[in-house]
Amino acid sequence: xxxxxxxxxxxxxxxxxxxxxxxxxxxxxxxxxxxxxxxxxxxxxxxxxxxxxxxxxxxxxxxxxxxxxxxxxxxxxxxxxxxxxxxxxxxxxxxxxxxxxxxxxxxxxxxxxxxxxxxxxxxxxxxxxxxxxxxxxxxxxxxxxxxxxxxxxxxxxxxxxxxxxxxxxxxxxxxxxxxxxxxxxxxxxxxxxxxxxxxxxxxxxxxxxxxxxxxxxxxxxxxxxxxxxxxxxxxxxxxxxxxxxxxxxxxxxxxxxxxxxxxxxxxxxxxxxxxxxxxxxxxxxxxxxxxxxxxxxxxxxxxxxxxxxxxxxxxxxxxxxxxxxxxxxxxxxxxxxxxxxxxxxxxxxxxxxxxxxxxxxxxxxxxxxxxxxxxxxxxxxxxxxxxxxxxxxxxxxxxxxxxxxxxxxxxxxxxxxxxxxxxxxxxxxxxxxxxxxxxxxxxxxxxxxxxxxxxxxxxx
Numbered sequence: 001x002x003x004x005x006x007x008x009x010x011x012x013x014x015x016x017x018x019x020x021x022x023x024x025x026x027x028x029x030x031x032x033x034x035x036x037x038x039x040x041x042x043x044x045x046x047x048x049x050x051x052x053x054x055x056x057x058x059x060x061x062x063x064x065x066x067x068x069x070x071x072x073x074x075x076x077x078x079x080x081x082x083x084x085x086x087x088x089x090x091x092x093x094x095x096x097x098x099x100x101x102x103x104x105x106x107x108x109x110x111x112x113x114x115x116x117x118x119x120x121x122x123x124x125x126x127x128x129x130x131x132x133x134x135x136x137x138x139x140x141x142x143x144x145x146x147x148x149x150x151x152x153x154x155x156x157x158x159x160x161x162x163x164x165x166x167x168x169x170x171x172x173x174x175x176x177x178x179x180x181x182x183x184x185x186x187x188x189x190x191x192x193x194x195x196x197x198x199x200x201x202x203x204x205x206x207x208x209x210x211x212x213x214x215x216x217x218x219x220x221x222x223x224x225x226x227x228x229x230x231x232x233x234x235x236x237x238x239x240x241x242x243x244x245x246x247x248x249x250x251x252x253x254x255x256x257x258x259x260x261x262x263x264x265x266x267x268x269x270x271x272x273x274x275x276x277x278x279x280x281x282x283x284x285x286x287x288x289x290x291x292x293x294x295x296x297x298x299x300x301x302x303x304x305x306x307x308x309x310x311x312x313x314x315x316x317x318x319x320x321x322x323x324x325x326x327x328x329x330x331x332x333x334x335x336x337x338x339x340x341x342x343x344x345x346x347x348x349x350x351x352x353x354x355x356x357x358x359x360x361x362x363x364x365x366x367x368x369x370x371x372x373x374x375x376x377x378x379x380x381x382x383x384x385x386x387x388x389x390x391x392x393x394x395x396x397x398x399x400x401x402x403x404x405x406x407x408x409x410x411x412x413x414x415x416x417x418x419x420x421x422x423x424x425x426x427x428x429x430x431x432x433x434x435x436x437x438x439x440x441x442x443x444x445x446x447x448x449x450x451x452x453x454x455x456x457x458x459x460x
Contacts, residue, residue, distance in 0.1 A: 002026050002076040008066050009081030012374045014041035017079050020311040029073045033059035035382045040374040054384045060084045077101035086294040103318040105272050105293045112268040113291050123288040126263040131287045133200030144181045147199045159188035160196040165236035205440045206279040211261035212302045215270045222327045223258045224306050233444045240298040243333035245437025273314050301337035304395040336402040337395040340425045344381045347424035354419035355383040364412035368395040
């Protein structure tokens with residue numbers, strides 16, 4: 001077992017990793033920017049090292065400072081969490097060069113899937129359909145226009161590194177293409193230190209379905225079922241659930257997509273935890289989007305329905321442990337789980353961030369209610385980072401019970417001092433189409449458009 005692990009992240013995921021390490025009797029080292037000096041993960045870790053100023057580029061994205069902190073504190077391994085450097089193959093290589101175990105994919109697998117444009121080629125080799133798009137990265141405006149003309153509008157401009165909706169734009173004509181091309185590159189450079197983008201056909205009105213993957217160093221790869229992440233605003237997820245209501249009458253499609261996810265991971269010789277993402281159109285056709293080479297924000301709902309601790313498994317796989325479970329254990333969902341991301345944003349003000357001090361904080365509880373958070377009364381939400389305050393996860397014997405439990409839990413959640421997405425998510429939970437499981441990635445925009453906005457605000 002590792003004796004000490006450095007957590008190269010912040011916020012709720014840093015807290016989540018520290019908790020898993022404590023349960024495995026592993027000491028932890030937190031790193032933090034000056035803006036995060038009073039953050040929960042700093043208080044929970046056994047040791048803490050300040051690595052720079054508030055800006056991510058001066059702290060959490062500084063590989064040299066992370067490695068220095070790891071060497072000074074004499075850690076055995078680094079867990080990158082999600083975001084920041086979690087999908088950076090160069091960081092994984094440097095960790096290995098410094099004899100520090102990277103708790104994530106092997107450097108070879110990271111390199112194979114680092115470029116999302118190249119991962120499309122792996123999907124093709126695995127026999128999995130992909131949306132039409134550019135062959136590799138798009139380096140200038142002329143190349144962007146050429147691709148868009150060939151595949152037709154609308155198109156999606158996507159950052160080749162990172163995730164979380166950053167570096168993604170939908171263009172409907174040449175004018176928006178050029179504007180969004182530069183905006184996506186700038187956002188990707190700021191968030192991930194990599195401005196590369198590629199272009200693919202935008203599938204309208206799709207469902208966003210992802211499959212959780214685990215792979216060990218012996219070559220065994222399984223999936224732990226799907227998550228439906230279609231409730232999004234500006235390509236960032238708000239509500240996720242598993243199993244997806246899309247498969248209620250289409251179990252064969254779940255089986256087919258699960259096999260496709262495993263095939264792609266096998267092509268990359270993937271190790272550790274990862275997620276294969278797909279879009280499904282209204283005719284039931286599915287297309288590979290990308291593979292996230294890290295733990296996902298929404299991993300808790302998979303944990304709740306499978307009884308598998310994914311973060312602990314990441315650590316054990318990094319130690320060379322084999323996957324004990326068989327694929328057959330995860331083919332039929334046994335419970336239903338829903339996650340709401342509680343963000344410091346104004347949902348009725350174009351989801352503008354609402355940084356500031358939390359004056360009062362009360363988290364919901366009760367049976368099958370889980371809150372993953374780093375927030376507390378008196379904590380200040382910084383404008384420098386992601387606006388997520390917490391993840392509220394509830395589980396029920398079926399979807400109806402899970403929805404009713406989530407509605408009750410949202411009603412209990414009290415966060416004063418900043419605006420949050422709680423009232424909007426409560427309204428979504430009561431929407432008749434959502435209750436019937438009929439929704440897409442356009443649902444949030446539809447709820448806030450036309451004459452429905454006033455009704456939603458009134459309900460909220």
